[in-house]
Amino acid sequence: MTRPPADLVPAEVPAQALTHNPLNGVTGGLWRTRRAGRPAVLKLIAPPGAGAGPAHWAASDDPGHWNYWRREVEAYRSGLATTCYAEAGLVAPDPLVIEDRPDGTVALWLTEAAGRPGTTGTVRDLADLARRLGAAQAAWLADPGVSPASRRAGDVSPYDWLARDWLRDYTLSRPVTEPVPWDHPAAVAAWPGSLRDDLRRLWEQRQAVLAATDRLPRTLCHHDVWPTNLVFADAGPVLLDWSFVGPGPIGEDAANLVLDTFLDGLVDVALLTEVADAVLDGYVDGLRGAVEPALVAHAVRLSGAAKYFWLSPVMLNRAGGATGQTYDRRDEAAMFAGRRPVLELLTNWAAASAD
Template sequence: MSQDVPATVANIDLATLTDVVRQDQRSPAFELREWTVAPLGHHKIIDTTGGLYCVSGRGYDERGERPWSVVLKILNSDNVSDQRHWAYWKREVLAYQSGLLASLPAPLAAPRCYGVREVEGGAWIWMEHIVEAGERRWGLAEYALAAQHLGAFGGAYLTGTPLPDVPWLSDGFFASAFAPDDWWAPHMDPSQPGNTWENPMTQRWYPEPAKGWTIGLWSEVQRFTAAMDRLPQVFSHLDAHRRNLMLRAGADGQPETVAIDWAFSGRGPVGADAAALVFTSLFYFEREPATAAELERAVLDGYRAGLRSAGWGGDEGLSRRGSRAQGGSRPAGFLPGGTGFI
């Protein structure tokens, strides 16, 4: 076992793991031989992400011996009690427990869930290990296809699929994240101690006049969030950037996009997931910043095609407004405020 694997994970109960793998293999008689646990690389943004691990090995049933692999995601609880808060720690747990993520409008999907165990101080989620088809570095065609799937997903809620009516989904994600009494607002305030403008990386990326321009944009962030609320609302992932999306062939052989990490999911304006696919992917340098304009064109074209495939005949310009409204709030707050996470 890797030294980066805690003992509680390394010493997984055999009965629990056997049940998980039998679900994954769709074989009630599957027996395990040996297995190992290894940490999966991920970018930790909030403290509620406790760890991500790949558990893999070999096993057998009447069809013979074969390899298997599953993922264990560990979440840490915190003192946020507002279930609508943008960073409510238990949201993904409840989304899987409720079955919401098992019946998403195709061709968007979430990993299959094999069990949720609530433990002292958090929860464990056992899920499918997604193996992506194709290259790690996406071209414009892959971004456009994922955007089309996101558009079809969002479009379903504009053409008859009811929005999930549960109290634990986020509602007004950016209004919550950028609220004056939350973490981000004082972090962006140059007069507050420990603000982002004291970070050498922020100073390097945001010299004057970019710093002044960004602070001015930040002062308008509530206008952006109000504009989002006036747009048609859909169930949204709200963190649908490249690192959280994987392309593969679905059960019917057709391409599908599997979205992981549903911790921020909830009500959002049409176009919100397109904004994340553009701006947050650029934030993580999944595309060169110089390609931002062509990336946005490819993603918005794909997203609108997805809306049409869902049967939505509304004003396609609304999706661009939703994307731009979210896109405007991201460079205003998320980009300079998030430099400490890189």
């Protein structure tokens, strides 16, 4: 859909389609436009069955499902998105209007976050973001389903629309076909045998890796912290897209920030080691006094391994065909080569977390 529905944005009002994951059945469209004379972002949220995407990106009407279609609507209506991390200086766009439409979709109107795109963030920016994220998540350690303010008021009722077990449900839903062709020519050309062996081991141990994350302290996770969901504003970072919010292990969001900053070729992979060290240091500092630094470092490595054990098998299943990528515009050979340092870090984290 190149333009929003005309009843939402008349033809005379400019509307710029924004890059998003078109495979996800929840997102019917995303535009930068105007509302009541001011800059705004319009996100059209679609119920199950409205889109034609693949099964592993289908919207769900189960409130606990990893891809529950109304979660972001509820996160904004409840105020959770705009307040849950705000005390640490990490905010979401303010909602302008939330419209339930006759066709079953929901129009989510948000203020436009003005600032630098997340892909332009410096190492210092990402370290500061990680520190704020750690401080914010420290406040949710006691019960990741109940806000600190609610706990102080004696309310222990969690939101029933939070993702129930996002990390496990999402990762195990990725479309891997066995047997995985670990010696596909595309992999042999880009990845040494030792890396392929490590990636195979991580895939084979995925259930044990996920089980190990269950033993980590839990907090309220965003579950999709990466550059395209970030704006670096003058007043501090703005975190976009609250579709996946829910309880999860500490470290998961920080790990995803490191890995997903580089996986799609949007940021120079030469910065990987520097960013990984800076994000870990910042996140440890944010959680200082709440979680022991050694446990935080272990959690980042372990949850990173848990988040992406499926990636190399999916890449190999698709090798020789369409990459299925929305954000990564590299050809197959460049993508395999460009992701090698990130996959090496991933397997190093997996090995370190198993010690």
